[in-house]
Amino acid sequence: MPTTDPTIPEHLRRIRSFVLREGRMTPAQQRAFDTLWSRYGIDYQGAPHDFAANFGRAAPLVLEIGFGNGEALAWASEHDLARDFLGVEVHGPGVGRLMNALAARDAGNVRLYKHDAVEVLQHEIAPGTLTETRIWFPDPWHKKRHNKRRLIQPEFVALLASRMAPDGLLHLATDWQAYAEHMLEVMEAAPAWRNATGPGEYAEKPAWRIETHFERRGLKLGYGVWDLLYRKG
Numbered sequence: 001m002p003t004t005d006p007t008i009p010e011h012l013r014r015i016r017s018f019v020l021r022e023g024r025m026t027p028a029q030q031r032a033f034d035t036l037w038s039r040y041g042i043d044y045q046g047a048p049h050d051f052a053a054n055f056g057r058a059a060p061l062v063l064e065i066g067f068g069n070g071e072a073l074a075w076a077s078e079h080d081l082a083r084d085f086l087g088v089e090v091h092g093p094g095v096g097r098l099m100n101a102l103a104a105r106d107a108g109n110v111r112l113y114k115h116d117a118v119e120v121l122q123h124e125i126a127p128g129t130l131t132e133t134r135i136w137f138p139d140p141w142h143k144k145r146h147n148k149r150r151l152i153q154p155e156f157v158a159l160l161a162s163r164m165a166p167d168g169l170l171h172l173a174t175d176w177q178a179y180a181e182h183m184l185e186v187m188e189a190a191p192a193w194r195n196a197t198g199p200g201e202y203a204e205k206p207a208w209r210i211e212t213h214f215e216r217r218g219l220k221l222g223y224g225v226w227d228l229l230y231r232k233g
Helices: 010-014 027-040 051-055 071-079 092-104 117-124 144-149 154-163 177-188 213-220
Strands: 061-065 084-088 110-113 130-136 164-174 193-195 226-232
Touching: 027 092, 027 110, 051 084, 051 110, 061 071, 071 084, 071 092, 071 110, 092 110, 110 117, 117 154, 130 154, 154 164, 154 177, 164 177, 177 193, 177 226
Parallel strands: 061 084, 061 130, 084 110, 130 164
Antiparallel strands: 164 226, 193 226
8 A cells, every 4th residue: 555654755655666467366376375375475564574573583584576476586595595585576476376386395484575665665674674685677667758667766775775784785687778777877876885796887697596487588589687786885
C-alpha cells in the first residue's frame, strides 16, 4: 500500500519503479502461497522486523530486490549456507515458484516479502542490518519520459546506504547500457558509497552472480551486461 510518511522523499513516495503485471499463477504456485507462505513469507507490518527470529540465528543478511522467478536467489542461498537471504518481489508467480524450489530442498536460510522494496527498506529493515544488497536487472524504463521511474536514484541509494552495515556491498547489474551509465552516474555521486572496483569503473561479473535463463537469452541476442560493485562508506 502507498505510504504517506512525510519523512520519505517525495520521489520515493509518489513514483513506483515497477508496474504490477501479476499474470496468472499456476495451481502449483497458488498452492505454494497456501501451504508455504507461513514458512517462507514475511507479512509487511510497517515496523522494524526481527529477522534473526525468523531464521533462528544471527547471521549476515543478504537482500535481493526484484528476484523475478527466483533462480539466482535459490542458487545463492544453496551455495552460501553461512548467510541468510531476504528476497523482495511484487510479482506473485515468481514468489510462488521460488517457494516451491526452496521447499524442494528444505531450504532454511531464505525469507520473502511480496511487497514494494522501498517500503520494506524504509519501515521493516533497521539501520545497519544488511551485509549485502543485490539488484540485478531491474526494469530499465528505457523511454526517456519514464527514466524517473528507475529504481536507482539518489534518494533510493541514500536510503539503502542507511540500512547497510559498515563496508556493506551493493551489487548492481543490468543488460541495458543506458541504465548502466545512469547507475554509474548516480553511484559515483553518492557520498555514502565508494566504487569497489575503482572510481568510474564497472566490475567483472562476480562468480556469485549466476547466468540466468533471461540473461542467456539476452546474450544470444547480442546484449551486453554491466556489473557495478559499491561498498558503503
